[in-house]
Amino acid sequence: MSYGKRMAWLKKQEEQEYYDHENVVLFDMDGTLTPPREAFDLSLLTPLRDLSKVATIGIVSGSNYDYILEQMNFLIRKSEIVYNLHLLPCNGTKWYQPPIHNISDFDLVHENNMIDALGVKVYKKLVSILLKLQCVITESDLDIPLTGEFIQYRGPMVNWCPIGRTAGQEDRKKFIKIDKKTNLRVEYMKKLQRSLVLHGYDKHVTCSFGGDTSFDIYPNGWDKTYALQHFPDKTIWFVGDRCEENGNDKTIYDVLQKHDRSYKTESIDQTREIISEIIQNIKMETV
Known part of the structure; x- marks a missing residue:
């Protein structure tokens, strides 16, 4: 195997470790991973990197694809987490699967109208x-x-x-x-x-x-619970901030709360703590 091919193979193996996990952790974006309509909070980068080693990560937002790209630009453009990151705009009625290498884009595999x-x-x-x-x-x-x-x-x-x-x-x-x-x-x-x-x-x-x-x-039915259908046979977790009445996180929060796998956050700092808790719970379940 030539040096170039070997380096490409090693890179592929590095990316592959992020692909397939039993657990999927879905995050709301505004108020959870970012201040509302602002950029991704870099203090979450290390916790999300640790999480990506034990779970697949998804961002399920009421916002459209362009807003997610804009606000999550650093995570998407400059982190290896991108290979394990699903984007679920418009409550998951659009589903973009992760790129398969560093020169490809997210792949739109589902869309509703x-x-x-x-x-x-x-x-x-x-x-x-x-x-x-x-x-x-x-x-x-x-x-x-x-x-x-x-x-x-x-x-x-x-x-x-x-x-x-x-x-x-x-x-x-x-x-x-x-x-x-x-x-x-x-x-x-x-x-x-x-x-x-x-x-x-x-x-x-x-x-x-x-x-x-x-x-x-x-x-009706196109709330954030719509995103759950994209991950059949997976153990799904959710973190969001709008979990109260009329909030756009409430439906998915309530569904997963029955299994103690949903969390309400009130700040970026709390999101960071929740990520650590989820990692520990996943590790305990897999022992």
């Missing part, structure tokens, strides 16, 4: 409902910052962001402060759900809070 599932008529009416609610917020007396891209179609879901997806960190902080003071999103969640019931669409779609500033709307 909201318009195909609901039909054009229902989708258009849903967008109409969201636009009307956005107009009510815009014309209210609340001093809410407004930017652009209030409604974003992601394929498997629609994201409605009252301040706009293009809002910067200062606008986001201002909105979050207003939201906590007035319960704005709670009130508009009620309005949205009432509108869906009025039109009979509550039988077809589910609404949840998306992060700190938005709402996710998707076909």
Whole structure:
């Protein structure tokens, strides 16, 4: 075997050790691995590297693929963990398998479409409902910052962001402060759900809070539990921060909590502690 071929073979063996594990640990992104809409916290790199030696890692987010690439750029571009990393945007209704070597990209192997599932008529009416609610917020007396891209179609879901997806960190902080003071999103969640019931669409779609500033709307059953089907016969764990009522982590948290394999985090520091606990639990189970 030539030197070049041997080095390629050794590299392949190094990557291979990350591929197939009995355990899969799924993480929410915003508020769990990253501050909301910010970059991956590098303090988690070593814990995730240790975790990748005993489990497959997945990121299941309400965000789309581009947002995950943007926020997790360091982990994806500069760490060997990438060979053991599954990306599951839009609650796992899109599934990207890990690259197989350092010059390949993630491989999209599964994707679903909201318009195909609901039909054009229902989708258009849903967008109409969201636009009307956005107009009510815009014309209210609340001093809410407004930017652009209030409604974003992601394929498997629609994201409605009252301040706009293009809002910067200062606008986001201002909105979050207003939201906590007035319960704005709670009130508009009620309005949205009432509108869906009025039109009979509550039988077809589910609404949840998306992060700190938005709402996710998707076909029933397309919450984060959707991601579980991609890992049959595996032992799955979950870590997320939005595990309360209407939070987009609640459904998968509740399902796996029955087996004591889900964790709610409130900070990056706590996520780091949870990772260490999961590693110890996996090692104890495999003894």
